[in-house]
Each structure stands twice: as structure tokens, then as C-alpha cells.
Amino acid sequence: MTEKTFELVDRASDRKVTLPVRPGTIGPSVVDVAALNKDLGVFTYDPGFGVTASCESRITYIDGDAGVLLYRGYPVEQLAEKSSFMEVSYLLLHGSLPTRKQLEEFEGSIRHHTMINESLLRFFHGFHYDAHPMAMVSAVVASMSAFYHDTMDIYNPRQREIFAHRIIAKIPTIAAAAHKHALGQPYIYPRNDLDYCSNLLHMLYAVPCEPYHLDPVAAQALDLLFILHADHEQNASTSTVRLAGSTGANPYAAISAGVSALWGPAHGGANEAVLAMLEQIGTADHIPKFLAMAKDKSSHFRLMGFGHRVYKNFDPRAKIIREMCHKVLARLGRTDTPLFELALRLEEIALKDDYFVERKLYPNVDFYSGIIYSAIGIPRSMFTVMFAIARTVGWVAHWQEMIADPAMRIGRPRQLYTGPTRRDYVEIGKRTS
Ligand code: ACO
Numbered sequence: 001m002t003e004k005t006f007e008l009v010d011r012a013s014d015r016k017v018t019l020p021v022r023p024g025t026i027g028p029s030v031v032d033v034a035a036l037n038k039d040l041g042v043f044t045y046d047p048g049f050g051v052t053a054s055c056e057s058r059i060t061y062i063d064g065d066a067g068v069l070l071y072r073g074y075p076v077e078q079l080a081e082k083s084s085f086m087e088v089s090y091l092l093l094h095g096s097l098p099t100r101k102q103l104e105e106f107e108g109s110i111r112h113h114t115m116i117n118e119s120l121l122r123f124f125h126g127f128h129y130d131a132h133p134m135a136m137v138s139a140v141v142a143s144m145s146a147f148y149h150d151t152m153d154i155y156n157p158r159q160r161e162i163f164a165h166r167i168i169a170k171i172p173t174i175a176a177a178a179h180k181h182a183l184g185q186p187y188i189y190p191r192n193d194l195d196y197c198s199n200l201l202h203m204l205y206a207v208p209c210e211p212y213h214l215d216p217v218a219a220q221a222l223d224l225l226f227i228l229h230a231d232h233e234q235n236a237s238t239s240t241v242r243l244a245g246s247t248g249a250n251p252y253a254a255i256s257a258g259v260s261a262l263w264g265p266a267h268g269g270a271n272e273a274v275l276a277m278l279e280q281i282g283t284a285d286h287i288p289k290f291l292a293m294a295k296d297k298s299s300h301f302r303l304m305g306f307g308h309r310v311y312k313n314f315d316p317r318a319k320i321i322r323e324m325c326h327k328v329l330a331r332l333g334r335t336d337t338p339l340f341e342l343a344l345r346l347e348e349i350a351l352k353d354d355y356f357v358e359r360k361l362y363p364n365v366d367f368y369s370g371i372i373y374s375a376i377g378i379p380r381s382m383f384t385v386m387f388a389i390a391r392t393v394g395w396v397a398h399w400q401e402m403i404a405d406p407a408m409r410i411g412r413p414r415q416l417y418t419g420p421t422r423r424d425y426v427e428i429g430k431r432t433s
Helices: 035-040 076-082 085-094 100-111 118-126 133-147 157-183 196-205 216-229 236-245 251-262 270-281 284-295 316-331 338-350 354-358 366-375 380-404
Strands: 005-010 015-022 060-063 068-071
Touching: 005 035, 015 035, 068 076, 068 085, 068 316, 076 216, 076 316, 085 100, 085 196, 085 216, 085 380, 100 157, 100 196, 118 133, 118 157, 133 157, 133 251, 133 380, 157 196, 157 251, 157 380, 196 216, 216 316, 216 366, 216 380, 236 251, 236 380, 251 380, 270 284, 270 338, 270 366, 270 380, 284 338, 284 354, 316 338, 316 366, 338 366, 366 380
Parallel strands: none
Antiparallel strands: 005 015, 060 068
């Protein structure tokens, strides 16, 4: 079988280039455009990277048209039903499901790396009481590079593994400290006898003066949400981690860059924005007014939690979370759930509206997640932090994959320059305007 290639001809100079096509295991092949500049003197132009594969990866696969999401080949629906966040973390990092012994060792290592240096805890005192938790988490994660710099050789696989375990174990402790700082309550130390999500809930809600009773429903809900948020191939924050990491930067600093990129409302910040929007809409009779605003390009209002760069069908994660909302709210005994009812109605109306149908805009992972976070008592400003905790695993898996790849190069996009052509400096007294 002949290898597939594309031939591109510059008709003005009659020069041509043959571009090889590289197939993946599933999904679209890619055209290797490396020869374009050498042979034709041009770059590709793809603002927003809509059709650009920035790397080769074996971690996560998305078919946006079919609404399919696979972690290392396993459908996210199966993992959500049968697995745990710790097992999924192992899978993303190592490429295969762990044996019982491997899982115990991995979980044990994560449990024993949960404490953070006391000096890091003191950093929180420097933040104003109303600092956004994402700002605090990003800053404190970046500061970890000051604690683990001399011992962090990115080309040493064992040191990379220690980094992976440290950041996955410590980011819940940092997140909970950000929450406690906002409340003015004492920081709660991690408990190594608890599983990952129960420990996070304990650090978020316990106080030193009375016993804290863990709610297993809340811990299970969080574990499931974390599985669904764990990775999503080359999204904005993961690409940021890869780009920052490609310079050889300290990986804690690269993860901090990912936290910052995630914060934006077009990305992970949407979960916070969805709840604000639902509260703003208030009641179902206001939905048409807000839909009209979302369709009006001059309003700058978008239906938060709707639309996705890759999914042109239901985001499979949104379907699972919507189902989960029913179960979690029922198990928590919530009968009065106005925001969930409103979200369901909004989805129903939007999915019948021509504007959303034509543009294939469906609910994404963030549309329903805030409803569950709220139901288990997570404050709105912490929603994106919850996302960041789960996505840390994906960021680390991508960073590991990139650093271990012998073909790794610094990420360095090019541009179409449209500024002034060459001109000579004019003395200040001779400038006219
Ligand atoms: N509300 C109204 N219109 C929308 C929405 C929306 N939520 N999303 C997209 N559109 C429209 C655009 O205006 C555009 O219309 P046009 O063709 O008439 O110009 C069309 O749909 C295509 O949208 P783009 O902005 O080109 O799509 P893009 O892939 O660049 O953006 C994004 C994807 C950022 C997710 C967008 O859909 C959006 O802003 N959604 C709301 C924010 C959100 O929920 N973000 C979370 C995404 S999931 C995640 O990152 C975890």
C-alpha cells in the first residue's frame, strides 16, 4: 500500500512540496507540514489551533462528533461506573490499569505525600481575605518550585515520579488551605487514613473544635467528578503546561501555568460562571430573554456551560453528570432543587433552538458540575479549584509524556506578521505626531 501524501503547489513559482500523512491509531490522520517552510517558505495559519495537532500523544482520545472520550483507550463511561479517581490517575500516568498491588502502592504513596511545608502554609497569610482561591492555588503551586528545585532533574525518571506523586497528593491540601484562608478558619492537616476525596472534604470542612462527620455520598460524588475531569487531551490548560514545560522549566511552575489557564471562563472557569448565570436567570420564564442575549453577538453574553471546541455532540461527561445530579440530590434528600430544574429546562429549550442546533452547541462538562459541587457544600469560588485538583493528574501525565519523548523540542509557534515594514528611527524633535 502506498503511503498517503499531500502535494502542495505554489503556482506563482511552480515550486511544490510533498507532505507526508501520519496516521493515528484512531481518529484523523495528520499532515506533517515541517517541510512547508523549508521548501516553500510559508507557515501554516491556524488561530486558536482549531486544526493543528501540536504533539503526538497516547493518553486521551476524543471523537467530538460521536461524543466519545477514551482515557488510554477505556471509555470514560466505563471508568465512571467501575473505577476510582486513584485508579484512573494511575491509568493516565502509567498507560495501563494497575494490579491490586500496584494500586495499593500508588495510593499509599499519594496518601503519604499530602502534607505541605509549613512555610508554604504561611504564604496564605500574605493574601487578602477575599483573594480568589484560583489565584492563591496558582501562586502556591508555583512556589513549590522554590522548595523542590535543586532536587528536580526533569531527565531523571525517578525524580519525575516523585514530582508526580507530590503534586497530586499536595494539591488538595493547598486547595483546602485557600478555602480556609477565605473563611478565616485554621488550616486543617491532612489525614492519611482517609481516601483522596474524603481527605479533601475533611480538610475543607473540619474545624479543630468539634468532630467532623464525613459524608460518603459527598466523597463518592467528588470521586466521580474527578474521574470525569482528569484529562481531556490538548485543551488550553494542558497545552499551557506542555508549552511551559517544553522550556525545561521546573514542573511545579508549569502546573501553576496550567492552573492559571484553566481559570478563564471559556475553560474551567465556566463551572463558576454557569451557577452565576443560572442565578441571574432566576426562573424559567426568563430563559427566552437570556437565550436571545446569547444569540446577540453585540451582547458579549454566552450561554455558559454550552458549546465546545471539540464536541459537536453531547459532551459524554455532561450526560454522566446530569444523571449524577438526579442521584446525588436524591441521596442527599434534596427535594427543592430550583437551580437543577432551571438547568434542565434551559438545556431542553436551547437544544430545540435553531441557533444552538445549527452550531451544534450542547451542554459541556461544566453545565451541571456546579450543581453537584453546591449540593455537597463547595462554595462557588472553589468550583474551578476542584477542577484543577482533578486535572492536575492529566497535566502531569502530559508533562511526563512530553519530557520522556526523545523528539521533544521547545514549543515555539510562528506568526503572520502584519506590522510596519522596516523604517528608520526619527529623533524626538523631528516627530510630527
Ligand atoms: N453561547 C452562545 N453562542 C455560542 C456559544 C455559547 N456558549 N458557544 C459558541 N457559540 C457560537 C459562537 O458565537 C459562534 O457563532 P458564529 O458562528 O455565529 O460566529 C459559534 O457558536 C462557534 O463558536 P466559537 O466561539 O467559534 O467556538 P470555539 O470553539 O472557539 O469556543 C467555547 C468554544 C470557548 C467553549 C465556546 O463554546 C464558549 O465560550 N462556551 C461557553 C463557555 C464554556 O462553557 N466553556 C467551557 C468549555 S469546556 C471546558 O473547557 C472545560
